[in-house]
Amino acid sequence: MKIIFPSTPNWNVLEEGKPFTFKIQVKPNQDSTRVHFNIPEGQLEGMTLDSLGYFNWTPGYDLVDRIQGNKGFSVLFEVSNDRGEEARRSVEFRVLHVNRPPLVGELKPFYVQFNVQNTYQIDPNEVRDPDHDPLVFIPITDQLPEGARLSAQGEFSWKPSQTQFNKLKTSPLYVEFYVEDQPTKARTKGRLKIDVTQMDLPPVVSVVPNSQNIRLRENTTLNLALYLTDPNGDQDIQEFSFVSDNRSIPKEALKKNTNTQYEFIWRPDYDFVKDPLDTLGFNLTFFVIDKSQKRDEKRIHVTVENAVNEREKDIQLYTQYRTSLIRAWELIAQLSEKQEELSRLYRRAKSGKKNRSVMNAGIGAGTAITPLTINGDGASAVNARRIIPTVGGTATATVGTLEATEVIGRSISPLVDQLNKIIVKRNELQTKGDIFARKYNLKSARRGQNGQTFAKDLDDFEASMKVNDLIALELDAGWQDRNKPKNAEQQDRSLQRTFRDFVPFTD
Structure with missing residues (x-):
């Protein structure tokens, strides 16, 4: 058996949020037997493979971020039949990032006072980018009232004149603006209601992310962005802090960036949740108080899970x-x-x-002893003749191999x-x-x-x-x-x- 993928160029290049489908071909033709299709490895959320070999997938927008641009995902396909034959083949799908424009929800009204420099920070919970791209606020100049200013960070400031304030009392003013993500510069239009304040309103604290229950693991950073606003003017804010029913949470975790913007940054270590506990929960209460002692608070329940130091x-x-x-x-x-x-x-x-051998030599049996006379060449009578005794018999010599290794x-x-x-x-x-x-x-x-x-x-x-x-x-x-x-x-x-x-x- 053999798995055949499409042969067209870049068939495996996908875009986030765009449906994708293709059919797996099997060779040789398996019409006479039932073919089973499976994804043993690399299956992601949303991937489906039906019994006919049709693969469907719509890549989510959270797979590839803006900085990566594209990312590969390897998927292993498996084909088998009733006769026990099988084949495997992997393919890498290349998913391209798709930018989405910012989202603008319903903004809280901007309440202004007369003869006061009023400041309003656009709520980041209501204006956000689904791709987590940096945002820039762009004013529509012909809709801004005279003297008003909208910064690139979303801060609206205005000190209305007597005429403007009196006119504002009769009917609220609606100001439109653009929210643009960077660097793709996709735009979304937003609208802010401006009205006069009739009473001393309490300040407001906003927490990002806007969730009452947060769950995290040990050695994971908890980062909360906190924004303060006061309908009577941000200068009316007197105090901002937090309390916790867990005494190990340090006060230094709350960091001040500006008078109306704070961050809570805290990371529990691996010893925060003591064994044999699996989790440990506590409450964080952030509160803001204005000069007239009116207050607002946000309570968040944090659950920390016991984690292994991987x-x-x-x-x-x-x-x-x-x-x-x-x-x-x-x-x-x-x-x-x-x-x-x-x-x-x-x-x-x-x-x-x-190579090692031993030679033995020995004299055999002696037969007789016989004198032997030898005539010399000397002139004297003594040297003229010599008598030498001789022994007759047999002698033997043997050469035997020695078992040297033993x-x-x-x-x-x-x-x-x-x-x-x-x-x-x-x-x-x-x-x-x-x-x-x-x-x-x-x-x-x-x-x-x-x-x-x-x-x-x-x-x-x-x-x-x-x-x-x-x-x-x-x-x-x-x-x-x-x-x-x-x-x-x-x-x-x-x-x-x-x-x-x-x-x-x-x-």
Whole structure:
């Protein structure tokens, strides 16, 4: 079986928010059998694959941000039939970012006083960009009343004159403006109602994000933006702060940017939620008070979830992974050294059997002793004749092979058995080490199934390094590698040479 994707150029390039569909083709034609389609890996929210092989997906607008521009998503497709045949093929969908214009909701009215510089900050909860792009406010100049000013940050300021204030009493004024996102400059029109204040109104505090319940995990930053407004003028604001029923929340978490804009920035550490608790909740109450002691408050319930320090856990698992491979590497080096030693002994014993011999010579049976007279050439009578005794008989000489290996050195048979054990153990460790290094060279593999599979394989791998017959193999329990690397970087390079799939730890 074979999976066939469309062949048109850029068929796998998608846009956010735009529906996309195609049909998976299977070759050879499987009309006679039922074909099953599946997505075993990489399926994202909204992806569907029906029984006929039609794939449908509308990428969400939150997949790719403005800075990335585009992002790839790999999806693995699987096809099988009733006869047990199957095929797999992956494809990378390239999703392009699509910009959306800003959203403008219903704004609170801007209440102004006479002979006072009135300031109004447009509520960021009502004016926002769905793509989280920076926003700029652009006034429509022909609609602004004389003396009014709208800043790029959305601050409306105006000190109405007597005539303007009297006219405003008869009917409210509506001012339109544009909200433009950057850098794509998509625009949306908004409208603000301006009216006169008839009474001393309380100030208002706005929190972004506008949620009464916030849930976060340990070591995650909570960032709240707080905006203060007073219908009688922001200069009427006297005090702004917060209280919490958890005393560990520091007051320094509230930071002042301007008189009407604050930020709450706080990050719970990994010890915030004590074991055996899973969560810990508390209330944050932000309050603002004006000069007439009128107030407004916003209460937020924060729930912090107990979280595992993933980085420390990854380091711990990697240390176990690396330490076991170092032990295996050192044992392989010791076995290799022992193998070379036994090989030398085996070669010496084998050559001694062939080359070492002993010669024995002995006198046989004697038959008779006979004098022998020799005439000399000298002039004197003494030197003229010599008498020499001779012995007659037989003599024998034998050359026999000496079993040198049984008399000198060691026997070949134990050497061969011991050498075979060393070779088998070394090959076993090399094979298991290669498998272990390859299977758990990634963080995700060591984390998988809560680390239970990794812990089991680690125990099995450690058990394979326990050489029970140290005496039989004549291995030194206090052996030290003379060529041991001096630092961790050299150790990692040595491990990669021994176990090719070993990957050092990276953040």
